[in-house]
Amino acid sequence: MLSPLLLLSLVAVSLASPLGRGLGDFQVKHAWDAVPAGWEYHSPAPADHVLHMHFALKQGKFDELLRHLAEVSEPQHERYGQHLSKEEVDALVAPHPDTLSTVEGWLAAHGLDPENAIHRSSSGDSITLKVSVSQAEKLLDSKYNVYRAKDDSEYVVRTMGYSLPEALHDHINLVSPTTYFGGLQRMKTTSFVEPDAPTVESADESDFAIPPASCNTVITPECLRVLYNTAGYTPSAKRTSLGVVGYLEEYASNADLRTFLSRFRSDLAGTTFSTVRVNGGGNNQSDPGVEANLDIQYTVGLSGPIPNTYYSTGGRPPFVPDSTTPTNTNEPYLDWLNFILGQKTIPHVFTTSYGEPEQTIPKDYAITVCNRFAELGARGSSIFFSSGDFGVGGGDCLTNDGTNVRRFQPTFPAGCPFVTAVGGTVGTNPETTVGFTGGGFSNLFPRPKYQDAAVTGYLGAIGNSNAGLFNNTGRGYPDVAAQGRGFQVVVAGRVISVGGTSASSPTIAAIFALLNDYRISRGGGPLGFLNPLIYSTARTGFNDITTGNNPGCGTNGFAARAGWDPATGFGTPDFVKLQALV
Template sequence: MLWLSLLTAASALRVVVATPIAKFGDFAVKHAWAESPQGWELHSDAPADHILSLRIGLKQSRIEELKAHLLEVSDPFHSRYGQHLSKEEVEDFVKPRPESVELVESWLIAHGIDPESAITRSPAGDWLNLRVPVSLVEKMLDTKYNVFRHRESENLVVRTMSYSLPRELHDHVQVITPTTMFGGLRGMKKTSFLNPKPAPESLIEGTPFAGQAGQAVPTSCNNAVTTSCLQALYGTTNYVPTATANNSIGIAGYLEEFANAADLQTFLKKFRPAAAGATFPVVEINGGLNTQSDPGVEANLDIQTTVGLTFPTPNTYFSTGGSPPFIADSNTPTDTNEPYDQWVAFILAQTHIPGVISTSYGDDEQTVPLDFAESVCNSFAQVGARGTSLLFSSGDDGVGAGNCLTNDGTNKKLFQPNFPASCPFVTTVGGTTKVNPEVAVSFSGGGFSRVFAQPSYQASAVKTFLTALGKTNAGLFNTTGRAYPDVAAQGNNFQIVVGGSIESVGGTSASCPTVSSVIALLNDFRLSNGKSTLGFLNPLLYANPSALNDITSGSNPGCGTNGFTARAGWDPVTGLGSPNFPKLQTVALAAP
């Protein structure tokens, strides 16, 4: 049976004496789609008694002040560099204004919802969580919910093509979910893929070999990338972490992907013998899974890469739910949550979080509603302000996959940036391949946001690139948008273990945990020298481009074009280049 037994409206909410609804009758559209997001199609009407786990994000009172603080503590030339905020200090910046809370509560009461008994709140009070039947949400948001089907996976979700709010609430409510956000489920893409066949055993180097950044790396690494290849290529072979009591790295996983502990041991015995026996805790968020059966290629790639490179630094895998069936709640048979939103809310509620977190998932930016994108990106700024580096893969479609037509009804052909890669408060990682020298890998995602403005920390580097580019690809991208990637690393022919067997994997999913691991080692180095974690990385990286290995050849075709071409300095294929750990150590130590 498609729909399981559902709670009734009466059991989901405690009805209270309502303020007249007429007070909130003047609606204005908050967000609307011109057509169903790519990959999704209308299936049926949503049952009126289906229960939605509604999340209301209130406008944060001092979010712009928090962003200014973030840039100050991330600027190596500022006197406040490294002075990260505590959990409580961040929450003070983002708590909503009292008048926002009062007005939204009045609106809820007008619909018979008791704010005291029916709502749970985030620690800062900027998120309200409640369970509401579709019939009532449709009245609250002046909309119609439907069941949509994802063509590829055939999964079903309850969403709406548009939603509205009373005009007097627009200045007080940032976003409401689930509404028009489709891409956070099966539409969300993991940025990895299996190569047709593993590399020949003769090319797989299992025994660690010495190497420093800039020195020759064995030619076998051209076709089979192992932990030893990465250590040699980026200069971490001889570094031994010592601040393991205070330092850690996290890996964010979605789409029912989880890392297999037995496969990790097989991998370590083969490729990092000194780390054999290393384990990692799994934190399950929003119904995330960890059954240890049918291991995920993406998850295994992430955890095997990070443990192999950072041992004995503690690793944590975050398994975040958000793909049907929604096992954690029998009253919600189809998914009603957006994983990025759920994941970052969980992270911000923790007192202690890892110093660096790697995420190898993304969506086409145009499939993400503006209100949702801004809300999530602002949350990432909060994480950065607390001293954690957030890294995201840039995607595996070059400048865009498919026909690259816009979804606003105009069907205009444009390069298609990715989100969260396009958020200005994360560090985005592109891909390279080959050694001696490294070159850009053709699928490396890169480009310019059509949502977020270009931040000051990268303005000079991007201007230099655009000047050299001239009129190439003119009109296909937003020259004033946030440009990405910021850095890059190897992204093809990674040798990992899946189900007990060695597989060859590619994608910027490999690049992201690689760079994240280098950052974790840099955090270890700073902590062991009495300094703070690096936190938000971009201002430091753009101020010190010579601390990375510049990649000057290769391109990222897409959208029926040759895309962009790597060149000296920053470019939207490989960013500033790949890590050079010894040089980055010098930069990290010099920073306050």
């Protein structure tokens, strides 16, 4: 049954038009100039094909949320560390009543009942409804088609552009699925198997004074513990927690973790992790994933016995082009964020080893996702993302705005200012930039205040190098770095070598989980959103990487230098130094 408020809204809208055109003419929300690279038109979408359509509403007091986030994340502020509760965040992001009444009235005028939503966030800022293609086309003045990925058999139902009535642009931040073509297959860009790299079946776990020479080519937990100075610290199993976010039907294997620990961290034998299934995510223990095993083996191997949770996130139900009724969404960031923001208790640290070229992400989608990472930060969680594996850009590096200009191609979500992006290094004496590490400057997000001094210092030092190829006013990334080659990972009982900033991000996440444990043991709280800390009082707690670069787009990319740089950030962590700084 519709609420009285909704009925009143429906009457008001209906007086103007049965389809809500009294809200003004349609205006474009987002549109592509051409089918995004890697995709091709296949066929019209069946009219009765069902979409799980997500409406992200304008958040009533988001600017106030950002003020709170800045205060609780700034080490010099009197509120530092006083993070908000779920209820406090919900109150800040709840839509204004006018937004709710206007949007719900518009939906009802199109025969959609918000009271029967598949999902409604606890703050009310997002609504997910079952919407047929024919309804969506009328709702959004759009045309949906089936598109096929050129290099595999993945199909998605998307539109090249969508519009909203003029008055709704002030009330709706995002409607999806619409123009985000990423698809899960496009996300897995930050790890790769190294088939010709050396492997070891076990590691000497004796106390090293310095990393052994083997760590130059083969990385084990013991290499990282010595290199980053955590070997002398024993955490508790009760003070903090760590979450690994997984996609792409990647499953973390309990049996492989047991084998990994027996070979590389025998003192943690018996340590396990929990799995939480999100949006139909699976947990097929007979089909372990390289990415999932890499992440969980190194977060557990470095942070155990701190509790680790693997979030197996679905979002890729099979779509057959001639089917008529199955649902198909393929937008996993929002699926996971909707889930985790609805939880009363969440881990203090999250790591995610996925990303996509920023220019493939519609602006409305990217901003909505990025802002929700800010919500997690305000609640006291640190969010790490790998920076990517294509230097300053892969492929032809041409812009997709119709101009075909060669530009560096930053990565999303690494370029979001509310996450901590992790680049890659290689070698131990000394560490240097690994050539594939992603880094650069966002074209979507402006440079945040917390990194003004560091970034302007770097830009001043490089002068006109790469001029015109990047946005010198954008958010610079990565923020920090860690080893990125030769990680020994057990998959289906066999040790393989894996590289990528996918290895770097869980490494850093585990070290900050240890720092949270230490801080809480001293009566403090979790560190939460880290970047204001990293760019101020904690910058001296990292090993500065001053050699190497991240080539791409036909250039040498950005060179590492003293201080922050868009190849390795402030460098790799020294746990003991950071203990003294947090």
